[in-house]
Amino acid sequence: MEAAAEPLRSVRHLSRVLLFLSQCYILSGDGSLNLEHSQPLAQAIKDPGPTRTFSVVPRAAESTEIPPYMTKCPSNGLCSRLPADCIECATNVSCTYGKPVTFDCTVKPSVTCVDQDLKPQRNFVINMTCRFCWQLPETDYECSNSTTCMTVACPRQRYFANCTVRDHIHCLGNRTFPKLLYCNWTGGYKWSTALALSITLGGFGADRFYLGQWREGLGKLFSFGGLGIWTLIDVLLIGVGYVGPADGSLYI
Structure with missing residues (x-):
């Protein structure tokens, strides 16, 4: 019995060897037993080898911005x-x-x-x-106004204004230019009202109070119009426009 079992053990042992070799052949991938291809999975994960990086370049967005000049x-x-x-x-x-x-x-x-x-x-x-733009008549351009210069002064004051040509006027050179202009603004004081107050109530300084000149008004009030002399002088000065509002603006 032992002699008969001995060949059977040899056949089983040989079959196990053949099964082991066939598995190594499959794992090698090229029909040869290559240990490099059968490295453990943990080592492959630890050293994945060189990697490639890809940069995505976004497409340029189409410009939908409206040019600034289109508003005009x-x-x-x-x-x-x-x-x-x-x-x-x-x-x-x-x-x-x-x-x-x-x-x-x-x-x-x-x-x-x-x-x-x-x-x-x-x-x-x-x-x-x-003609150049700065040579245009005053009706063809608009200028900035100043409320800090004195319009009632001798000589009459001027200021530098920034002027811009009107849209439908064509000229040579820059359409925006500086220009020296006379002070021309008003604070809302009426010449007729100031003259009427000077004639009727000038002795009490009403004309000077109306124009915002408080010190002169108090002087006329307590001196009874300078005994009438100051009152007559103010009527003449306001009548010719020499005395104006205290803020330096023009009459309306």
């Missing part, structure tokens, strides 16, 4: 009536001052305009007078 540009209006901020012209500063001149102009991007026949147009011609 009417849609489908006459090209020749567009404000200067809406067009670009080939100007020539060597033109003769005060003479008519013609310039070729083109509307800026996103601006739509038409000609006299209501047809879309981009290139057109404008007619203007050859």
Whole structure:
């Protein structure tokens, strides 16, 4: 019995060896027993090898911002009536001052305009007078006002103002420029009211109180109008406009 069991044990032992070799063959992946491919999983996780990094570049967003000049540009209006901020012209500063001149102009991007026949147009011609912006008449530009200078003064005071050409006026050079102007503002005082108070109640200083000149008003009040002499002088000075409001503004 023991002699018969001995071959059976050999066959079982051989089958186990063959099963072990077949598993190694499958794990090797190329038909050869390679220990590098059968490294433990823990070691592979610990040393995953070089990795690649990918950077995602976002697509540039399409610009939907409206140009600032579009707020001044009417849609489908006459090209020749567009404000200067809406067009670009080939100007020539060597033109003769005060003479008519013609310039070729083109509307800026996103601006739509038409000609006299209501047809879309981009290139057109404008007619203007050859002169710089600071040489325009006062009705063609707007200037900042000052409420700190004295309008009632001798000599009359001036101030530097920042002036801007009106939209539909075309000229050469910068459309914003400084200019020296006479003080011209009012605090709401009426010349007729001041003169009437000076004639009727001038002896009590009512005219000076009305104009905001409190010290002079008190002086006239307690001196009874300078015994009438100061009253007559104030009537003349207010009548010719020499005496005005204490804040230095003009009469209305």
